[in-house]
Amino acid sequence: MATLRDVARLAGVDPSTVSRVVNGDQDLVIKEETRQRILKAVETLGYRPNAIARSLRLQRTRTIGLLVPDICNPFFPEVIRGAEAVASEAGYHVIFGNTDDDPAKERRFIDTLLAARCDGLILATAMTRDQTIEYLSEQGLPFVLVNRYTLGTDHYVVTDNLQAGREAVAHLIELGHRRIAHLAGPLFTDTGLSRLQGYRTALREAGITFHSAYVEECDFKEASGYEGARRLLQLDPRPTAIFAANDLIAIGVYRAAAEAGLRIPDDLSVVGHNDIPAATYLHPQLTTIRVPLNEMGRSSARLLVELIERGEATETPVVLKTELVVRGSTAPPRE
Amino acid sequence: MATLRDVARLAGVDPSTVSRVVNGDQDLVIKEETRQRILKAVETLGYRPNAIARSLRLQRTRTIGLLVPDICNPFFPEVIRGAEAVASEAGYHVIFGNTDDDPAKERRFIDTLLAARCDGLILATAMTRDQTIEYLSEQGLPFVLVNRYTLGTDHYVVTDNLQAGREAVAHLIELGHRRIAHLAGPLFTDTGLSRLQGYRTALREAGITFHSAYVEECDFKEASGYEGARRLLQLDPRPTAIFAANDLIAIGVYRAAAEAGLRIPDDLSVVGHNDIPAATYLHPQLTTIRVPLNEMGRSSARLLVELIERGEATETPVVLKTELVVRGSTAPPRE
DNA sequence: CCCACACAGTCAAACGATTTCACGGGGGTG
DNA sequence: CACCCCCGTGAAATCGTTTGACTGTGTGGG
DSSP: OOOHHHHHHHHTSOHHHHHHHHTTOTTOOOOHHHHHHHHHHHHHHTOOOOHHHHHHHHTOOSEEEEEESOTTSTHHHHHHHHHHHHHHHTTOEEEEEEOTTOHHHHHHHHHHHHHTTOSEEEEOOTTOOHHHHHHHHHHTOOEEEESOOOTTOOOEEEEOHHHHHHHHHHHHHHTTOOOEEEEEOOTTSHHHHHHHHHHHHHHHHTTOOOOGGGEEEOOSSHHHHHHHHHHHHTSSSOOSEEEESSHHHHHHHHHHHHHTTOOTTTTOEEEOSBOOGGGGTSSSOOBEEEOOHHHHHHHHHHHHHHHHHHSSOSSOSEEEOOEEEOOTTOOOOOO | OOOHHHHHHHHTSOHHHHHHHHTTOTTOOOOHHHHHHHHHHHHHHTOOOOHHHHHHHHTOOSEEEEEESOTTSTHHHHHHHHHHHHHHHTTOEEEEEEOTTOHHHHHHHHHHHHHTTOSEEEEOOTTOOHHHHHHHHHHTOOEEEESOOOTTOOOEEEEOHHHHHHHHHHHHHHTTOOOEEEEEOOTTSHHHHHHHHHHHHHHHHHTOOOOGGGEEEOOSSHHHHHHHHHHHHTSSSOOSEEEESSHHHHHHHHHHHHHTTOOTTTTOEEEOSBOOGGGGTSSSOOBEEEOOHHHHHHHHHHHHHHHHHHSSOSSOSEEEOOEEEOOTTOOOOOO
16 A cells, blocks of 8 residues: 555655645645646555554544443434444544443453544443543543433533433323333433432322332333333232333333233323334334434534544533423323 | 653663563563563553554554444344454454445545554445445455355355245245235345345245235335335235335334234234344234344454454355244234 | 745654664583 | 673664755845
8 A cells, every 4th residue: 555655756756745735734835736746646556644654643543432331222323323423524433332331341442442542432331430430531531421420520411311201200190190100220320310300200299199119120121121010010009101211111011011911002101211213113102202312422422522622612511302202102091 | 641662761671672571572581570670660650552553563453344334223233243242352443334325425434444544344234336345355455244245255244035035935825825925125235135036936936926016125114114015905915924024124014004904913924034122022023034143243253353364264155044933923814 | 246035845853662683791612 | 712692682673644944946125
């Protein structure tokens, strides 16, 4: 592969001149004819600047890291897509990694990214310990948190999970439900906790007493949603509605309801959270909270690029709006 | 951030000696005491070899590119996960990119990866023109194709789509179906075409005549599956079973069937392809062809790493086994 | 006549590692 | 005693760019 020197030799000029021409240096005074000669040499040799050499010289790689716990969780593909699109447009490559919510794996990955001298990091990992945040701050590497808030940084992109939970449950109450259960996410996550608080807030505002038996903790996956729902549906009196902390859990509820011979929404109303594509694949389609997943990804990349290039971000943190999408899975209770 | 020189200065040795110690050079003869002194210096300074400088010197980046058409298609997350896991274990970073099946975008992305001097490429893009393959071969960059076969390279990881289609349809025939329709994938894709051929093969083997009215071409997405199914279900006589070219299309069939008041599997049997997670979220759960998605990703990364490091691969191409998974969406036809 | 300045580039030193070759001193061999 | 080898390390080239400082003409003004 041709280098700057090769091009210079062919064009009969100094490598530095080629560099300036290729990079469009404004201060360079050069005869149009020489310019053309250089450009032609670039063309014939198929010259492509070596990004590695450039990175070494410039002390920046135009590369960012993107860590997610598990790309197979349908929450993340959209986020990744948005982030990659913005990064790509801004001229950055995205190095991608799965952490499986394993702090050791996360740490290892960050270390290799540090060695690769990447310019910044997007962390979409729910479980990230503040240890990681501290470590990152120490290293002086710009980073942005997605769907997670923590002390120690203002650079994060979130939605108002409490408000979303409150709105979801208020919708059920408005339909006439009183016995509303909640399948919570892991309570060590910010999102799981806030949605539970939203649930409690809505109940309180409607003057409905909170029963801890109506809350089961799940892990944001379908299987645990199914398990949790089975337990809830055996309760007496049985809840007439369930607010699931995410759509995957809600899908588990559908399965449990079908097995128990309960029809949605006639016998049981269900609300989810996130509005993943699968929410509309269900029958009936799932009432849920729409989260602008793609926009979360885009915002986080925008924020990070700004942080890298200007050293500070204009608007941060970013709090995005969610919206209740009413579909077929919610209806007034029978009775 | 500390450099080799800093460490050398602190330990009172030459940078080259530090390099040898850090890289565990076998030929190096060194006093244990000096070794320890160097290691201690590395520790105190928090020295981390600069991968950029190393890449420049070594002419390899330990980075591979991974191109998919659309990460939001549930086929890909598992593949990506598998590939990333293997790459990571082998000490490679994965640069990820969405092409949206846009050849221009794909080309741009490859060009930036070429500039970044990545060591190899995994292409999971269905639409890839042979132009791209040619270009890549010209550049001498090792690459592996996933879920796609083409002339001009032996390095690909696939499943036998024809056989899978044949098996899916044979299952329906065995249940007693005769009026079997097919919602095909895009016929410019290898996978779409092969599954259609499998469908035709199974019909032929059973002595059932092929009706082109029973085949609709879709684009592997839920919406077009829905549209296609609506058309098929208006046919007279109506098909009693549909083989969908992928699970997303099958999900569209569920929606169309529900709207038409048809029950699955009583009034209509459905078979999909891929066994994405959503296949089990449906009610009834979808009978489908299980594709080892994760293993496809793993194999492709293994193949690529071997190609990069040894210059050739031991077993290539890789053809993985698929398996019919019978669930609740198929049953004998009523009548 | 001399200085300043525009022009058209060139020179050389980084950036941070790796690796080949060389070297000085000590010990063993003939 | 001369020679050689081995040990432990050092010097220097190299990878491909970028960039601040510089050079050597020619032209114009005072």
